[in-house]
Amino acid sequence: MNAAVTQISPTPRPAPDSAPSLRLRGLRKAYADVVAVDGLDLEVARGECFGLLGPNGAGKTTTIEICEGLTAPDAGSVELLGLTWQTGAKELRQRIGIQLQETQFPEKLKVVEVLRLFRSFFRRGIAMEEAIRIAQLEEKRNARVGSLSGGQKQRLAMACALVSDPELLFLDEPTTGLDPQARRHLWDLVDGLKQAGRTIILTTHYMEEAERLCDRVAILDHGKIIALGTPQQLIASVGGEHIVEFAVSGHVSGDGHVDTGALTAIPGVQSHRVDASIHQLSVSELHIAVPRIIAALGEQGLHLSELRTHSASLDDVFVRLTGRNLRDE
Amino acid sequence: MSRMSESSLFQLTAVRFLLFVREPEAIFWIFVFPILLAVGLGIAFRNRPPDVLPVGATTPQLTQALSAENGLRAATLDQAAGTHALAVGDILLLAIQNSAGVEYKYDDTNPDARIARLLADRAVQAAAGRRDAVRAENELVHETGSRYIDFVVPGLLGMNLMGSAMWGLGFSIVEARQKKLLKRMVASPMPRWQYLAAYILSRLAMLAIEVVVFLGFAWLVFGVPFRGSLWQLGFLCILTSLAFSALGLLVASRAKTMEAVSGLMNLVMLPMWILSGVFFSASRFPALLQPAVRALPLTAAIDTMRGNMLQGTSLAQMAAPLAILAAWLIVPFAVSLRIFRWR
Numbered sequence A: 001m002n003a004a005v006t007q008i009s010p011t012p013r014p015a016p017d018s019a020p021s022l023r024l025r026g027l028r029k030a031y032a033d034v035v036a037v038d039g040l041d042l043e044v045a046r047g048e049c050f051g052l053l054g055p056n057g058a059g060k061t062t063t064i065e066i067c068e069g070l071t072a073p074d075a076g077s078v079e080l081l082g083l084t085w086q087t088g089a090k091e092l093r094q095r096i097g098i099q100l101q102e103t104q105f106p107e108k109l110k111v112v113e114v115l116r117l118f119r120s121f122f123r124r125g126i127a128m129e130e131a132i133r134i135a136q137l138e139e140k141r142n143a144r145v146g147s148l149s150g151g152q153k154q155r156l157a158m159a160c161a162l163v164s165d166p167e168l169l170f171l172d173e174p175t176t177g178l179d180p181q182a183r184r185h186l187w188d189l190v191d192g193l194k195q196a197g198r199t200i201i202l203t204t205h206y207m208e209e210a211e212r213l214c215d216r217v218a219i220l221d222h223g224k225i226i227a228l229g230t231p232q233q234l235i236a237s238v239g240g241e242h243i244v245e246f247a248v249s250g251h252v253s254g255d256g257h258v259d260t261g262a263l264t265a266i267p268g269v270q271s272h273r274v275d276a277s278i279h280q281l282s283v284s285e286l287h288i289a290v291p292r293i294i295a296a297l298g299e300q301g302l303h304l305s306e307l308r309t310h311s312a313s314l315d316d317v318f319v320r321l322t323g324r325n326l327r328d329e
Numbered sequence B: 001m002s003r004m005s006e007s008s009l010f011q012l013t014a015v016r017f018l019l020f021v022r023e024p025e026a027i028f029w030i031f032v033f034p035i036l037l038a039v040g041l042g043i044a045f046r047n048r049p050p051d052v053l054p055v056g057a058t059t060p061q062l063t064q065a066l067s068a069e070n071g072l073r074a075a076t077l078d079q080a081a082g083t084h085a086l087a088v089g090d091i092l093l094l095a096i097q098n099s100a101g102v103e104y105k106y107d108d109t110n111p112d113a114r115i116a117r118l119l120a121d122r123a124v125q126a127a128a129g130r131r132d133a134v135r136a137e138n139e140l141v142h143e144t145g146s147r148y149i150d151f152v153v154p155g156l157l158g159m160n161l162m163g164s165a166m167w168g169l170g171f172s173i174v175e176a177r178q179k180k181l182l183k184r185m186v187a188s189p190m191p192r193w194q195y196l197a198a199y200i201l202s203r204l205a206m207l208a209i210e211v212v213v214f215l216g217f218a219w220l221v222f223g224v225p226f227r228g229s230l231w232q233l234g235f236l237c238i239l240t241s242l243a244f245s246a247l248g249l250l251v252a253s254r255a256k257t258m259e260a261v262s263g264l265m266n267l268v269m270l271p272m273w274i275l276s277g278v279f280f281s282a283s284r285f286p287a288l289l290q291p292a293v294r295a296l297p298l299t300a301a302i303d304t305m306r307g308n309m310l311q312g313t314s315l316a317q318m319a320a321p322l323a324i325l326a327a328w329l330i331v332p333f334a335v336s337l338r339i340f341r342w343r
Helices: A060-067 A085-095 A111-120 A128-134 A150-162 A180-195 A207-213 A231-237 A260-264 A286-299 A314-322 B008-021 B024-044 B060-067 B079-088 B111-127 B148-178 B181-186 B192-222 B230-252 B258-275 B290-295 B297-311 B315-339
Strands: A022-030 A035-044 A049-053 A075-080 A096-099 A168-172 A199-204 A216-221 A224-229 A242-251 A269-275 A278-283 A302-311 B053-057 B072-076 B093-097 B102-106
Touching: A022 A060, A035 A060, A035 A224, A049 A060, A049 A207, A060 A075, A060 A168, A060 A199, A075 A085, A085 A096, A096 A150, A111 A128, A111 A150, A111 B008, A128 A150, A128 A180, A150 A168, A150 A180, A180 A199, A180 A207, A199 A207, A207 A314, A216 A231, A216 A314, A224 A231, A224 A314, A231 A314, A242 A286, A260 A269, A260 A278, A260 A286, A269 A314, A278 A286, A278 A314, A286 A302, B008 B148, B008 B192, B024 B148, B024 B192, B053 B060, B053 B079, B053 B111, B060 B072, B060 B093, B060 B111, B072 B111, B079 B093, B079 B102, B093 B111, B102 B111, B148 B181, B148 B192, B148 B230, B148 B258, B148 B297, B181 B192, B192 B230, B230 B258, B230 B297, B230 B315, B258 B297, B290 B297, B290 B315, B297 B315
Parallel strands: A049 A199, A049 A216, A096 A168, A168 A199, B053 B072, B053 B093
Antiparallel strands: A022 A035, A022 A075, A216 A224, A242 A278, A242 A302, A269 A278, B093 B102
């Protein structure tokens, strides 16, 4: 699967100049009662795959639609490929590729017909057959849109964004609503596009998707960037590379209260928090810390009812930064 | 692919056409339904031989006198039975023999009853020995162009052009808006005017088929006359379709849901179905309403089509309704371009 997509050969591009692919300065957008984007500054370099990550309502879609020139910001500036929407809209529309969150193409059109239509809007681009091949829709080329699966529809939307061979590609929640297999399929496709040297900006509320695809991510919450960096940097910022979760039930003696001071005093334990009576510790050296944690709880007269560990992920970064679980949103 | 078929305007138009052709219901409502309606009306209002009118009389002598008249079918009834038959509509007139002569009992607001009164009295007077003072002869004519079907075909044509233009534009635009397709379109470099122009162009292509099929049927089956210039009739159809396309565009320019646009469509079209003279002449409405009725686009469309087909009137003689149609094309189009919601 991967072999096919890595063959994409982008047409020669202008030599990379110093301007970044995307530069946002002081971006603000408020709707009637909510501030969707609250002072955003961001730069995305050429060839980078950048992820805007956050729960629903964090302002991801508003941000990406301002970048795409579909929504006007209340304040701030947007610069794409060294151009702005005020002066270079026509040129920009030719050079960027866009996949929106929930486009439904007419059900009675065939895959080739949709692609032929979108291809006709662009002065330059790849051959339609090439787009069909990249999206791996060869077998469905004459099928009607209405008969496609969710993953195939999403790949068609992706193909429509690619027919112009864009330098900069925006993907808004490309895998939302897809089953795990279709999601992995789409990830492979994005991998292929990255290797072709395109700049990709995507939004997602799946942390694992951002970890898997993005060179750099910005975590958004309430319209603000609360963390920015490579997935590895962000995970390291949690303090420990492992998360230990446990729950206690009943108590042999005492008031059943967990003495958190005793836990965080254990070498290797970086922090502690409780969410819905599940205690979470971020831990750097699992093999040393876990026996001591169990011993400490025993000393407090508490009975362990659950214990599990996992490697720290961007989910844990979000929890650490906001005190909320991303999945609860 | 040739250069033309690669152009975005061609592609947009082709897509519109494909989407229409792949919608079987649309094919039915636009092509088949008007023909069925014309057939139904043609049968219901076919020209029948003059009716024989049922009447009653109270004496056998009177019945005999009435039966001598071809236009009447007389029965003998006593006064009570006759009054009842009159009340329930079995007979149109009851002739009552009394000491002074004959008394006719009938409803003078019913045209058939008034005819029955004239025929009955003529028969009674003739039986009593009256002779015509002037000799009269009849020459019967059944002119095409004066039949109901001739009247109703231009009406149905206008109604059909209104329906297909408004539904065709309104529904698919709102559907595209609802499914975020409009937003996706404006996110591409597609020129926005081309999106709207594609609707008009595909509409004109369908219009040619629609009009030729319907009028061809009316001509072959009913012999509906075409007294005016066919080119001018074609022009009228195009102008009508464009005016209603503009109106459809206006109705669809803000609506976000199918329910909203259906309601608006019916609100706009319903008054015209009733007032614009599709099935009966619009001049039947009170004088007070006439300026409003005349200003409706469907009234103007149907009037000009009837003028062309039935009277052979040229466009130059129909400047007023043409100006009304043109205004209905320009104003809604200009307004909808300003207020159109692309997302």
